[in-house]
Amino acid sequence: METPQPDKTGMHILLKLASLVVILAGIHAAADIIVQLLLALFFAIVLNPLVTWFIRRGVQRPVAITIVVVVMLIALTALVGVLAASFNEFISMLPKFNKELTRKLFKLQEMLPFLNLHMSPERILQRMDSEKVVTFTTALMTGLSGAMASVLLLVMTVVFMLFEVRHVPLQNAFCAE
Template sequence: MNNLPQEKIGQNMLVKMAMLVIILAGIRAASEILVPFLLASFLAIVLNPLVTLLMRRGVPRGLAITAVISVIFIVILLLVGVMASSASDFSDTYPQIRSMLEQKLGVVQHFAARFHINISTEALAARLDPNVMMDMATTLLKQFSGAMTNVLLLILTVVFMLFEVRHLPYKMRNAMVNPQIRIAGLHRAFKGVTHYLALKTLVSLMTGLAVWLVLELIGVKFALFWGVVAFILNFVPNIGPIIAGIPPFIQALVLNGTYDALFVVALFSAIHMVFGNMLEPKLMGRGLGLSTLVVFLSLIFWGWLLGPVGMLLSVPLTSVTKILMETTPGGSRLAIMLGNGRPGSRPR
């Protein structure tokens, strides 16, 4: 008799796990539709405070939305222009980069021969082909722009979301069961995500500008492009700034020299230390209440589920999921496991 409740608990867990697998499979299959929608949602969350600020200054909502969207559209066009210009410049300088890379590898081969290590210059050149490095550096940008293939549709979605946001509280109050608890949780989620994305965008912008200006001063080619890459990859937690620094280091080592390459390493280390480890935690305080392990695992999970855009939005997506779990009896315990475990961080 005592085994029956345990068997039912086990069956319920299996059913819930099977449902979770089906839901995740459906999300991954529908990622081409969900990714632009999520991107538009988080853009609307970031832009809504700007629209509200303009409205407080007496600007009508329609005009405020038009002004903000126009600026975003111009920024997108500038990013596309930077990518196109960098690709054109790289194609012109590629023969020079290839020749200098072979010379550098020849020195490595001669040094390795002293220790009776046989290294094939051709094999190394194939693995460290600058064209491959450039492709690796632009993969995230291309896939990010792939999620924005129809920029007009994305912008229109953001516009309609910004118009609809003022009606959202009324709809939620009349559509939800226990609206006070649900609305409080959603309000906290939106407030936390807005705070995080706004500050993260500011810090990422400062990071990109610092990388661009310093690389320009030391004479590293494609400095503006590497600044854009640093800006975007700074949204990827933990590993983003590291990945952003690898291609400029290799390029500086090939085209500029050892000292400039070491300076690039020092630059990215200093920027990550100042902006990532000092300024960002000070601005965000306790952040979104997620543990460091959960942030890293969420990066892997959302990247697998939604691709590069999922990696960029992994922290806010996990935060929203955690806060929504806190409003349900069954998910509150799991939400505690996702938290940072600090005293006073558990929601009351």
């Protein structure tokens, strides 16, 4: 006579949920790497038609990839240059903005007495101190050094993916067999 087996569906569900938690925790822990790889994959997909276009024109693949990556780096450098120039212009205009804001706050206080503003314009401007803005932006620019390291890793990954993209159909055919 057989003994009845206990129902293990609860155990299976619990095991599947535990596996899901472990997988999601791993994805969360590797989020920085996964984001870098997905961004590199995006750039490789976007830049591959340019590489293919150069190859059709008779340029060898390594030279075509070098040309495309150099053009991409020049475009990124130009973008960073434009952003830095805009940032410097903003910093130089900040005292003028503060004076203009003070003038407008005084006018607003005179024109709208029913607002019953309890803070003087000087006190409001103290909270928007230009030195704090400069300190914040300096810290922001310091953080860009870490971003540059990420960009370097991104460019190297894109180059690797562009070199390997021609082998993908062969790998798919090999895996299908």
